Amino acid sequence: MLNASFTVDPSFRVGEVDPRLYGSFVEHMGRCVYTGIYEPGHPSADADGFRTDTADLVRELGVPIVRYPGGNFVSGYRWEDGIGPRDERPTRLDLAWRSIETNQVGVQEFAKWAAGVGVEPMMAVNLGTRGIDAARSLVEFCNLPGGTYWSDLRGGDPYGVKVWCLGNEMDGPWQIGHKTASEYARLAHETGKAMRLVDPTIELVACGSSHLSMPTFGEWERTVLTETYDVADYISMHAYYQQRGDDRDSFLAAAAGMDRFIDAVVSTADHVRAVGRHSKKMNISFDEWNVWYQSRFAGERNLTIEETPRLIEDVYSVTDAVVVGNLLISLLRHADRVKIACLAQLVNVIAPIMTEPGGPAWRQPSFHPIALTAKHGHGTVLRVEPTAPMYDTEEQGEQPLLDAVAVQGPSGVTIFAVNRSQTEPMAVDVDLRSLTSLTSATHTALSDDDPDAINTMDEPERVTTRRLDDPKLDGGRLQAVLPALSWNMIQVS
Numbered sequence: 001m002l003n004a005s006f007t008v009d010p011s012f013r014v015g016e017v018d019p020r021l022y023g024s025f026v027e028h029m030g031r032c033v034y035t036g037i038y039e040p041g042h043p044s045a046d047a048d049g050f051r052t053d054t055a056d057l058v059r060e061l062g063v064p065i066v067r068y069p070g071g072n073f074v075s076g077y078r079w080e081d082g083i084g085p086r087d088e089r090p091t092r093l094d095l096a097w098r099s100i101e102t103n104q105v106g107v108q109e110f111a112k113w114a115a116g117v118g119v120e121p122m123m124a125v126n127l128g129t130r131g132i133d134a135a136r137s138l139v140e141f142c143n144l145p146g147g148t149y150w151s152d153l154r155g156g157d158p159y160g161v162k163v164w165c166l167g168n169e170m171d172g173p174w175q176i177g178h179k180t181a182s183e184y185a186r187l188a189h190e191t192g193k194a195m196r197l198v199d200p201t202i203e204l205v206a207c208g209s210s211h212l213s214m215p216t217f218g219e220w221e222r223t224v225l226t227e228t229y230d231v232a233d234y235i236s237m238h239a240y241y242q243q244r245g246d247d248r249d250s251f252l253a254a255a256a257g258m259d260r261f262i263d264a265v266v267s268t269a270d271h272v273r274a275v276g277r278h279s280k281k282m283n284i285s286f287d288e289w290n291v292w293y294q295s296r297f298a299g300e301r302n303l304t305i306e307e308t309p310r311l312i313e314d315v316y317s318v319t320d321a322v323v324v325g326n327l328l329i330s331l332l333r334h335a336d337r338v339k340i341a342c343l344a345q346l347v348n349v350i351a352p353i354m355t356e357p358g359g360p361a362w363r364q365p366s367f368h369p370i371a372l373t374a375k376h377g378h379g380t381v382l383r384v385e386p387t388a389p390m391y392d393t394e395e396q397g398e399q400p401l402l403d404a405v406a407v408q409g410p411s412g413v414t415i416f417a418v419n420r421s422q423t424e425p426m427a428v429d430v431d432l433r434s435l436t437s438l439t440s441a442t443h444t445a446l447s448d449d450d451p452d453a454i455n456t457m458d459e460p461e462r463v464t465t466r467r468l469d470d471p472k473l474d475g476g477r478l479q480a481v482l483p484a485l486s487w488n489m490i491q492v493s
């Protein structure tokens with residue numbers, strides 16, 4: 001058995017967890033909206049056509065904020081197509097995913113769905129094919145109480161959308177309306193300024209790089225933030241991870257790559273702050289992240305134009321779930337700067353929730369670490385520095401077999417930990433002597449004898465979490481055993 005140790009001390013404070021760290025993402029892509037959250041005629045559909053079985057799982061998942069309507073989709077989207085009487089809405093060709101968009105779900109329907117499941121909407125505006133006028137009109141439609149053309153057209157109470165994305169992945173050549181950093185920065189600045197004139201209370205997210213390996217990474221952030229620092233509240237980050245070939249060791253250490261990416265963006269933002277003599281710190285909206293097997297996706301140009309295609313419906317395994325749980329540990333570790341994060345996506349498309357048209361909805365293995373972290377990972381993040389066996393990876397270099405973080409709440413401490421060893425359990429000794437009021441502990445884990453086990457429509461509970469023997473807690477020291485290749489939650493109260 002492997003052995004590891006670390007100390008949990010309230011002096012090792014990182015920052016407070018913003019609940020929006022546990023957000024998600026609904027894009028008009030594949031079956032995320034249609035037959036995902038919305039399916040009139042489904043046995044569970046409500047009066048508005050939304051699936052209540054999906055809604056129940058969204059509530060269980062615990063996401064507080066959901067980004068909408070894209071994603072690549074937003075860069076060719078006319079939001080006005082999705083309002084008013086449904087039988088008068090145009091059917092459009094979506095070039096981002098080469099799909100037929102019926103516009104039966106738009107801003108009005110999404111806002112009502114979000115309110116029904118108890119999530120905050122996070123809207124993105126089109127800075128690909130459109131710009132200032134469409135964006136400020138959308139803020140007026142969503143947030144102004146009434147007395148103007150767009151707000152009166154909405155009818156009813158305002159939606160109160162607080163967080164707005166100034167476009168999506170505008171650095172990417174694949175993006176409709178792709179721009180250089182300077183072109184995007186000027187447009188984002190002027191668009192944000194106009195949006196704030198409509199509603200001064202909104203928060204704005206400027207586009208960062210689409211991923212770490214973009215050739216413009218770093219310089220893009222510097223250029224964009226230099227222009228938008230006074231108008232933006234966040235710079236965005238996007239990252240997806242996958243196992244490449246047989247290299248599971250590197251995949252299990254993906255969180256180390258996320259750590260480096262966040263640190264690099266923070267460094268760039270702080271450089272711009274220093275040069276510009278700015279007082280505020282620029283925080284991060286990590287508004288797309290997940291495990292995505294992009295090597296299995298043939299690419300947008302190879303798609304056949306159709307309505308509601310089955311796109312990138314990755315089926316996740318125990319191993320994938322452990323990595324997702326570890327990526328959440330990385331986000332928590334940076335809670336001082338990462339204030340918003342959106343798992344992409346919520347339903348069917350690289351998602352923790354799967355549905356079948358006319359059939360059931362079920363949880364993928366990755367659902368469980370997300371739901372439990374979102375439920376119990378609130379309070380003050382405490383940094384831990386494990387002493388653990390190391391192992392070599394091709395992509396991430398030498399990494400520890402144990403990764404962990406602690407969150408201190410009003411009733412105790414919750415430890416989230418991952419054992420990256422594929423073969424050996426790990427005995428962990430935790431020094432809690434600085435927290436003298438803690439007297440009991442419980443241990444929940446996600447692991448399986450088959451690391452490739454999955455959940456399916458016919459076997460939806462094949463992979464789930466299980467309660468292990470309570471850890472030993474004596475004299476301020478906690479001892480627990482983490483199964484091989486496992487995600488773990490230890491609650492000490």
